[in-house]
Amino acid sequence: MSHWLLTEKHEKLRNDVRQFVREDIVPYVEEWEKEGEFPRELFCRLGEAGFFGLKFPREYGGNGVDYVAETIFLEELAKCGSGGISFSITAHSELALLYVSEYGNEEQKQRFLVPGIRGDKVGCLGVSEANAGSDVAAMEAMATSDNNYYVLNGSKLFITNGAKADFACVAVKTQRNAGRHGISLIVVEKGTPGFSVSRKLDKVGLRVSDTTELIFTDCRVPKENLLGRENEGFYYIMRNFTWERIAIAAFSLGAAELVLEDTLEYVNQAQRNGRLPSASETVRCKLADMATAIEVARAITYYALMLFSQGISVSKEASMAKLLATEICCQVSDEALQLCGNDGYMSECPIQRYWRDNRFYPIGGGTSEVMKDIIARCLGIGKKRWER
Numbered sequence: 001m002s003h004w005l006l007t008e009k010h011e012k013l014r015n016d017v018r019q020f021v022r023e024d025i026v027p028y029v030e031e032w033e034k035e036g037e038f039p040r041e042l043f044c045r046l047g048e049a050g051f052f053g054l055k056f057p058r059e060y061g062g063n064g065v066d067y068v069a070e071t072i073f074l075e076e077l078a079k080c081g082s083g084g085i086s087f088s089i090t091a092h093s094e095l096a097l098l099y100v101s102e103y104g105n106e107e108q109k110q111r112f113l114v115p116g117i118r119g120d121k122v123g124c125l126g127v128s129e130a131n132a133g134s135d136v137a138a139m140e141a142m143a144t145s146d147n148n149y150y151v152l153n154g155s156k157l158f159i160t161n162g163a164k165a166d167f168a169c170v171a172v173k174t175q176r177n178a179g180r181h182g183i184s185l186i187v188v189e190k191g192t193p194g195f196s197v198s199r200k201l202d203k204v205g206l207r208v209s210d211t212t213e214l215i216f217t218d219c220r221v222p223k224e225n226l227l228g229r230e231n232e233g234f235y236y237i238m239r240n241f242t243w244e245r246i247a248i249a250a251f252s253l254g255a256a257e258l259v260l261e262d263t264l265e266y267v268n269q270a271q272r273n274g275r276l277p278s279a280s281e282t283v284r285c286k287l288a289d290m291a292t293a294i295e296v297a298r299a300i301t302y303y304a305l306m307l308f309s310q311g312i313s314v315s316k317e318a319s320m321a322k323l324l325a326t327e328i329c330c331q332v333s334d335e336a337l338q339l340c341g342n343d344g345y346m347s348e349c350p351i352q353r354y355w356r357d358n359r360f361y362p363i364g365g366g367t368s369e370v371m372k373d374i375i376a377r378c379l380g381i382g383k384k385r386w387e388r
Helices: 008-035 041-048 067-080 083-103 106-118 233-272 281-309 315-345 350-358 368-378
Strands: 123-126 142-146 149-160 167-173 183-189 195-200 211-222
Touching: 008 041, 008 067, 008 083, 041 083, 041 106, 067 083, 067 233, 067 281, 083 106, 083 123, 083 149, 083 167, 083 183, 083 233, 083 350, 123 149, 142 167, 149 167, 149 183, 167 211, 167 233, 183 211, 183 233, 233 281, 233 315, 233 350, 281 315, 315 350, 315 368
Parallel strands: 123 167
Antiparallel strands: 142 149, 149 211, 167 183, 195 211
């Protein structure tokens, strides 16, 4: 469904991304899912097509800052049929590259952003730890100063692209007891002594993306790799969470649309084959509810996107969009599996993969419970009227 926020240029981009996904990803999804990985070359092909530069300045190889265009890219990419492939790609474009673009200096942008936009270098973001997920300030990974170097010790967990990344934007404590006031972001390059990938984690869904644990043992990184200012990392992370949540909402919209499209095809095929003599009222109502829910999620997501594109603070709206879109994506996936019955539960049916992959979206980027807490605080819950 078209939207008033989209221009003719945006609609052309949607067709371009849709064609790329249909020709360069969809035919290979089943093979890559069985192998548990996809070729790194896909990053290069996406870079050559210009899809990594949609929201970055032209002087670094981008197409000019356009978050609406980026949203379209995310929606269509999510329809490739493998959440693991699309999630790995967006971890590079929406996390690693965004941090370098927003907080890196000119030299860092030339080293990481420019080749990242081309797809020649792949990045990841390292924030989460075993005991510090949603509570970023509770992280324990430490970087101590040693002349012109930082010496990193600690670990990062649940890191998408950790195994294939050429560089990692890593959040660490640079002041031991300062809480959120003592966190910095440092770029650590692959091959740096003391930096290693401990293990590739075995997940329920998103199985094609490599999710890893990163280990830092007396890892010496030049201070020139500091992103932005020392001890400002927590605020950078919080600021970027806004776009990340809108991005996940958009991603969930595309994933939910794919589920609905495949479910409609299954129902129509079953009816043509005589396995479903006529679509019952229950089936029609479920499909209508699924379609309506997706459009409701689109409304709040595009509203948050519109405000964000205008430079307006949208912590509440972004959290609402992420909460609603990801939950609806899960509900639509569950209804689809139920409608497809035994067929949907079989490994050869893509519906079961959508169901597994999409279940992660209400978790990543801040859980639904965290989103509700943010929304409540934005509404002033717990504050006295004159404090608002």
